[in-house]
Amino acid sequence: MRRLWNLLPPLVTLGLILGAWHLATGPTGLPSYLLPGPAQVGRALWGGFADGSFWPHIGFTLTSTLVGYAIGSVGAVLTGICVAESRLFERFVYPYIVAIQAAPKVALAPLILVWFGFGLASKVVLVALICFFPLLVNTIIGIRAADRELIEMARSFSRSPVFIFLHVKLPAAAPAILGGLQIGIVLALIGAVVGEFVASDRGVGYLIGSATVNMNVSVMFAGVIILSVIGMAGSSIVQALQRRIIFWQADRSAPPPSET
């Protein structure tokens, strides 16, 4: 009952927005080739799912996003561990990481497409590259921020460096790593769509791009809505993971956060 009650305010907002949208695009409002009404967008969404034409695009975008995200994330955490744990590695590599971190990776999209072709591979590479750096930096900062007194305590009980890494440093870095994963999932989707914009014959990004060429604004909107849903779903999954993994950070005495 409470949950339903919590759902009500955002639903009211949604209703108001849809209403305003409907009015703005009515007979006296904006022409539908600039802004289609909610009903038109709804029909485009329904049509695309009903005739199955959206599914391959969604599948393609999801595949490149998830595969690239997985590769980029695993790579980032492993590299981050090396940099944080090895002085030598840090001195050789860290300055470049900082430099590349500042560069906008999407600018590399055309080059990556030239190198890796117009298929899935180039999208995966772009996605991996884009979500790699924020997570890398977070991993390094997280491990470095591990409480020195806890490390000293574990050392005093003659615990091995491996033990200290696994049971003191890594859990201490978990909040930062999960924060990086949270940023990464959003960036991954952006990377996939940018890749599809630049050159592709499939994907939700391609769907939006080709709809633009045909001036089919309803389908563009449908594509944006699909991407938003994918992004929100990914974000919520990572958030749920975050709450489970770093349970000790939650204030256990407080009631659970009332979210919808």
Next chain:
Amino acid sequence: MSGQVPPLAVSGVGFAFPGRQVLADVSFEVAAGEFVAILGPSGGGKSTLLRLIAGLLPPSAGEVKVAGERVRGPRRDVGMVFQKPTLLPWRTALDNVLLPAGFRRGASKAEVARAEELMVAVGLPDAAGLYPAELSGGMAQRVGLARMLLHDPDLLLLDEPFAALDAMTRERMALVLQDLWLARPRAAVFVTHSIPEALLLADRVLVLSGRPARIQADWRVELPRPRLTETMAGPEFNQLALALRRVFDEVAA
């Protein structure tokens, strides 16, 4: 004593943090089964001294020997209770006690049983499954004490272990510590700010003060054991406390 190697020998130890000499020429020995309390003003270098003994810091002068061997790093036969609780927030109290044994998964049945026993001994029979965030400061500190006792070292290092506790619990914990120590008397170095606590527990009281800090006084406490709450009410105890207070004020002025 009697020609044996002492469990702890600190000789001519000096230590400096960058730009700041903390300890200078600190020398003392702790005999087998001897409980030594170290009194000193705040910021005087007591925690630093314990970290040097534990092998967590290298001395800049002199040397620390444990069981006749020069300390080069943390040793298995030394265990420490830190001034702060230093518990892993992602482990239960019981797992934190079992850290020296590799947590519950790595520990033997006997070690787990011993850990549960120690939790009862330090007055936390129901806290095994709680996480550090759910413990009060005093409870967390008692988990730290149980953890050190599970490690079962030959040399105990305690850095103001009861400072976060209320006066009554503090006294009770001191007596619990005495019991656990009497069950197997061993060399112990106990840092405290409290003169009564030092007198309740120690065979010997060292006063560490000055800038840089040195051992300024070395007192023997000849009160019979086990010492009890009643001991603290006796005239002998109070006279000792007063005399020690005078010494302390004199050297720490």
